[in-house]
Amino acid sequence: MARGTAPRGPLAESERARRPPQPMPPRRGPFDRDFWRSPLRGRWLTSLLGSALLPLLVLCGITGFLSHAAYDPNLGSNDVTGGFDSGLYFFDWPTSPVWLYSVTQGLHVLSGLAAIPILLVKLWSVIPRLYERPAAPSLAKGLERLSVATLVGSAVFLLATGTLNVLYWLPFPFPFVPAHYYAAIIFVAALTLHLALKLPLLAAAFRREGLRPLGEGIEMMRVADPDEDSLAPTNPAAPTISRRGLLAAVGAGSLGIVALNVGTNLLPALRETALLSPRGQSYGDGPNDFQVNKTAAAAGIEPQATGAEWRLELVGGERPLELSRSDLLAMEQRTERLPIACVEGWTTYQDWTGVQLRELARLAGHERAEVLVESLQEAGAFRQATLNRGQVDDERSLLALRVNGAELSLDHGFPARVIVPALPGVHNTKWVRRMTFTAV
Amino acid sequence: MGAKPQRRQPRPPGGGASTEAGSRLDRFRYEYGAEPLHLLATVASLAVFAYALLRIIELPATAGILLWLAGAIVAHDLIALPLYSALLRVAEEGAGLTVEPRRRALLTLNSVRIPTALSLLLLLISFPLVFKLDARAYELTTGLGLDRYLGNWLLITAALFAVSGLIAAVRLRGGRSRRPMLTRKSRRPPQPEPSRILTALARAVLAAAALLALWVAALAAYGLYSSFPL
Numbered sequence: 001m002a003r004g005t006a007p008r009g010p011l012a013e014s015e016r017a018r019r020p021p022q023p024m025p026p027r028r029g030p031f032d033r034d035f036w037r038s039p040l041r042g043r044w045l046t047s048l049l050g051s052a053l054l055p056l057l058v059l060c061g062i063t064g065f066l067s068h069a070a071y072d073p074n075l076g077s078n079d080v081t082g083g084f085d086s087g088l089y090f091f092d093w094p095t096s097p098v099w100l101y102s103v104t105q106g107l108h109v110l111s112g113l114a115a116i117p118i119l120l121v122k123l124w125s126v127i128p129r130l131y132e133r134p135a136a137p138s139l140a141k142g143l144e145r146l147s148v149a150t151l152v153g154s155a156v157f158l159l160a161t162g163t164l165n166v167l168y169w170l171p172f173p174f175p176f177v178p179a180h181y182y183a184a185i186i187f188v189a190a191l192t193l194h195l196a197l198k199l200p201l202l203a204a205a206f207r208r209e210g211l212r213p214l215g216e217g218i219e220m221m222r223v224a225d226p227d228e229d230s231l232a233p234t235n236p237a238a239p240t241i242s243r244r245g246l247l248a249a250v251g252a253g254s255l256g257i258v259a260l261n262v263g264t265n266l267l268p269a270l271r272e273t274a275l276l277s278p279r280g281q282s283y284g285d286g287p288n289d290f291q292v293n294k295t296a297a298a299a300g301i302e303p304q305a306t307g308a309e310w311r312l313e314l315v316g317g318e319r320p321l322e323l324s325r326s327d328l329l330a331m332e333q334r335t336e337r338l339p340i341a342c343v344e345g346w347t348t349y350q351d352w353t354g355v356q357l358r359e360l361a362r363l364a365g366h367e368r369a370e371v372l373v374e375s376l377q378e379a380g381a382f383r384q385a386t387l388n389r390g391q392v393d394d395e396r397s398l399l400a401l402r403v404n405g406a407e408l409s410l411d412h413g414f415p416a417r418v419i420v421p422a423l424p425g426v427h428n429t430k431w432v433r434r435m436t437f438t439a440v
Numbered sequence: 441m442g443a444k445p446q447r448r449q450p451r452p453p454g455g456g457a458s459t460e461a462g463s464r465l466d467r468f469r470y471e472y473g474a475e476p477l478h479l480l481a482t483v484a485s486l487a488v489f490a491y492a493l494l495r496i497i498e499l500p501a502t503a504g505i506l507l508w509l510a511g512a513i514v515a516h517d518l519i520a521l522p523l524y525s526a527l528l529r530v531a532e533e534g535a536g537l538t539v540e541p542r543r544r545a546l547l548t549l550n551s552v553r554i555p556t557a558l559s560l561l562l563l564l565i566s567f568p569l570v571f572k573l574d575a576r577a578y579e580l581t582t583g584l585g586l587d588r589y590l591g592n593w594l595l596i597t598a599a600l601f602a603v604s605g606l607i608a609a610v611r612l613r614g615g616r617s618r619r620p621m622l623t624r625k626s627r628r629p630p631q632p633e634p635s636r637i638l639t640a641l642a643r644a645v646l647a648a649a650a651l652l653a654l655w656v657a658a659l660a661a662y663g664l665y666s667s668f669p670l
Contacts, residue, residue: 138473156512169568189488
C-alpha cells in the first residue's frame, strides 16, 4: 500500500492494523550486508582458520602460564604481577630436563608469532559481524558480543605486547609482565566461552563440507549460501584468489615466521638463520661470545665493585660469612653444560664452571634450604631472585666463576653468577653480592 | 547451547510435556534469547574478565593498560583492516583494468600481492629493529647494533618476490585456460558505477600507498647505503 493512499472511512483503522510491519530503513556502507563481497567468506573458511589457530593458541597459553610457574611466584619477591592468584602455582619448578624452560618458552614465543597471520585472516573472515545491526537483538547476543570484544582486544593486545617485548621496543606506559599476564586471563576466559559457543558450528561446517573446498581452484570455487551461512556474501564479487590459495599464503606466512625464529631457541645451531630476530646475531667465537641478556652498563654495574675487594656474603647461618673470589676458586669446582633460556624465547648452551649451590648452603649451615640471591645491580625487578629447595639441592646448580674455560666477562656476570638447570634466564642472577639461605 | 531460538519466536512447547516448568523455560528462552546454560557460561566468563580488570586496576598505569586493550580493537578493526581492504581493492581493480585476459591478470595480481603481504607480515614482527626505533636501548641492553636488520628484511623481500615471480612465470607458460570461470550470479541487479566519492577515495589511498612506497624505498636506499657505504 503506497503512502498517502490510505483508505478513508470506518475500515481505515483495521486496515492499518493489518498492514505488515514496515521494513527497516535501508542500511548503508558496511552496515549493508551487500557491502561485504568477498566470495571466500563463509563458515567453512572461518572454521578452517579457527582449527589452525586453536592448537597454536592452546600451546601458547599453556606455555605462557608454565612460564609464570617457572618463576616460582610463591617464593620471596619472585612474583612481579602482584596477584594473590600465585597460590594457583602450587608446585616447585623442576630442574630436569635442563632444556625444559628453553623448550616451553621457545614454543610460547614461536606459537604466538606463528598465530599472528592466522589470527589476522580469521578476523578478516568474520569482520562483517562487527557491522551486524541491531547490535544486540537479545540479551544473550549482547553478552556474547561483549565477550567477543574482550576476546579480540586481549588477543591483539597479547600478540602486540609479546612481540614488542621480544623486540626490545617498549612504547607502552605499563610494566609488561603483569599487563601481559592479566590480559592472558581475560583471553582465556573469553576464548573458553567462544569455543563452547562456536565449536558446534565448526564441527557442523566440517561435517557438511569436509575438506572439499581445498580441492576447488579459482575456476571451480563455490560461494557459500548466504541464506544458510551468515558469513557468506549476499552480493559476491568474482574471486581473485581461491580459498586454498589464501590458506597457502597464510600457512607460508606462519611457517616462514617459525623458520626465521627457530634458530634462536629450539635449534641453537642455526642461530644465524634467525635473520629478523633480535637474538639472531652472533657475538663472535670467543669463550664469552654468546648472548648477553643485559650488559653490565645497562644494569649499572660499576667495574670497581667487582674488583679484588668484592666479597660474596653468605647469610642465614649462625653468623654471616664473607668469601673472596679466590676462596671460591679454592673450593671444589664443577663443570656443567647448561642453557640460559630467556623469557623472550632465545637460548644459549655453554659450559659453566663453579661451586655447587648446595656446597654453599652447607657452608652456611643448611642441608635443605631456599636461597635469596641478590645482585650488585641497584635497580630493576630482577636484581634478585629466590630459588626453591630443589634448585639449591640439584648437583648441577652452580655459582659459576668461569665459562668455556675462561673467566666470566663482566657482561656475563663477573665475578660470579648463578646458573641453574631449567631456570628462566633472568633468575640466573649475575654479579652476585649476597646469598641468604632459609631452611625449609 | 547451540540452538538459539529467535526472540519473539518462542519455540512451541516440546511434545506433550507442556508442563509449567517447560513453559517457564520457554519464557526464559524468549526473554533471554538462548538456553539457560548459555547465560551461565557467559556470566562465568565475564566474571573472570571482571576479576582480571580488578587486578589491572591495582597495577601501576592502569589507564595505559585499558587504553591499549581497547586500542587493540580500534587499531585492528577500524584502522588496519579497512586500510588494507582498501589497498587490496585498489590493487584488484588496477590489475583487472590493465591486464588481459583475466587469468593473466589474476596471476599477476597474486604474484605481487602475496609476497607483498608476506614481506609486510615480517615487517610487522620486526619493524622496531628494521627501522631502529630505539637503537640506544637495544645496543645498551644487548651490546649489539641494529645495522643488519633493514638489509636482511630487504633481502628476504627480494627473495619472496623472486620465488613468486618464478612461480607465476611457470604457471603462465604451463597452464592453458582449463574451464571457464564459474561465479555465482549476484541476486541483485548489477551495481551502478562506484560513486565519485569512492573513486576519489580509492585514488587518495593509491596516492598514500605510493607515498608510503616511496618512503620505504628511501629508507631502503638509506639503509643499504649505511650498511655498504660506497
